[in-house]
Amino acid sequence: MSAKLFIPGPVEVSAKTFAAMTQPMIGHRSGDFKKLYASIHPRLQELFGTVQPVFLSTSSAWGVMEGSIRNLVGSGKVLNCMCGAFSDKWLDVSKKCGKDAVGLQVEWGQPVRGEQIREQLKAGGFDAVTVIHNETSTGVMSDIAEIAAAVREFPEVCLIVDSVSSFSVVPLPMDALGIDVLLTGSQKALAMPPGLALFSASKKAMERAATVKGRGYYFDFVEFAKNQAEDMTPSTPTIAHIYALRSKLDDIFTEGVAARHARHAELNAMVAEWVARRGLGFFAPEGYRSKSLTCVANTLNLDVPALLANLKSRHNLIIDGGYGKLKGKTFRLSNMGDETRATIAELIAALDDSLDR
Numbered sequence: 001m002s003a004k005l006f007i008p009g010p011v012e013v014s015a016k017t018f019a020a021m022t023q024p025m026i027g028h029r030s031g032d033f034k035k036l037y038a039s040i041h042p043r044l045q046e047l048f049g050t051v052q053p054v055f056l057s058t059s060s061a062w063g064v065m066e067g068s069i070r071n072l073v074g075s076g077k078v079l080n081c082m083c084g085a086f087s088d089k090w091l092d093v094s095k096k097c098g099k100d101a102v103g104l105q106v107e108w109g110q111p112v113r114g115e116q117i118r119e120q121l122k123a124g125g126f127d128a129v130t131v132i133h134n135e136t137s138t139g140v141m142s143d144i145a146e147i148a149a150a151v152r153e154f155p156e157v158c159l160i161v162d163s164v165s166s167f168s169v170v171p172l173p174m175d176a177l178g179i180d181v182l183l184t185g186s187q188k189a190l191a192m193p194p195g196l197a198l199f200s201a202s203k204k205a206m207e208r209a210a211t212v213k214g215r216g217y218y219f220d221f222v223e224f225a226k227n228q229a230e231d232m233t234p235s236t237p238t239i240a241h242i243y244a245l246r247s248k249l250d251d252i253f254t255e256g257v258a259a260r261h262a263r264h265a266e267l268n269a270m271v272a273e274w275v276a277r278r279g280l281g282f283f284a285p286e287g288y289r290s291k292s293l294t295c296v297a298n299t300l301n302l303d304v305p306a307l308l309a310n311l312k313s314r315h316n317l318i319i320d321g322g323y324g325k326l327k328g329k330t331f332r333l334s335n336m337g338d339e340t341r342a343t344i345a346e347l348i349a350a351l352d353d354s355l356d357r
């Protein structure tokens with residue numbers, strides 16, 4: 001048996017989700033495809049908390065993260081809020097797109113605060129701000145309501161939010177918060193295989209995109225909107241993933257969205273209790289801890305590689321030994337996707353067994 005993943009992405013994919021992917025192939029311009037997209041679209045809008053269309057991009061999240069820059073940043077500047085590996089990289093991506101990019105660097109382990117963004121935007125000339133809601137590398141969840149309130153003080157600025165590891169974990173209603181682009185990927189919070197990204201864009205974002213030059217083709221928001229209006233995608237999508245997404249939406253709405261949020265909170269609390277019981281620390285400050293993963297601060301100087309090796313050889317489980325410069329100083333435990341009280345209890349028992357040997 002292959003090892004069970006408790007890394008914060010890709011996460012474990014259920015047999016039901018995999019089985020959904022093996023349905024017969026259909027033409028992407030066929031009535032059957034249009035029916036498939038139309039059948040999932042209202043539930044996607046409900047999950048995104050939007051009345052705007054929700055688009056399906058055959059790419060990983062980075063495709064849409066780069067696309068957001070190319071569509072919404074014209075001759076103005078983009079403020080990339082940085083507090084960990086993924087958000088730091090977004091600055092490089094903006095620069096590689098040839099944009100005038102400004103980094104707002106926050107210490108790894110800390111959240112991005114609305115006040116810090118407000119201070120930067122006061123300089124003027126910004127087209128957009130990028131923020132990662134849940135910085136997967138550090139286990140920090142920033143407060144999007146606070147951030148969105150700050151960005152709304154600058155009506156010409158679009159707010160782009162990555163919710164790759166927090167989508168459907170906690171409420172993040174796009175329209176109510178005033179988010180201009182909300183994006184996620186398939187292999188983390190949604191517990192599907194990698195290869196699909198989902199996003200939605202506000203009216204303001206779409207109006208901006210229409211005026212920006214150099215949007216390219218593959219991630220052109222205007223192309224996505226034109227095609228979605230006919231229940232299609234600009235190019236041939238990963239239809240197998242869309243079958244999987246339909247199955248996943250069935251799971252989510254059978255469980256109930258609020259119950260799904262509650263389950264994630266409960267499982268996250270189980271992990272937090274274990275961390276406290278072992279006398280370990282949290283890399284993220286209280287109030288800003290992710291609900292989908294825990295970044296454990298290795299305050300006891302545990303031998304993290306040995307812990308990982310024990311978990312793998314004795315329990316066939318894989319956890320993450322810390323991202324980049326946090327390797328060994330932290331380790332990360334995921335409670336994303338389909339995890340249950342039983343599977344998290346299993347993880348905790350395996351951690352105890354591996355540490356107490």
Ligand SMILES: *Cc1c(COP(=O)(O)O)cnc(C)c1O
Binds near residue numbers: 009061086135137194
């Ligand atoms: C994993 C991750 C990404 C990158 O996703 P890809 O699927 O590799 O493109 C972006 N943002 C966050 C917060 C992530 O956790």
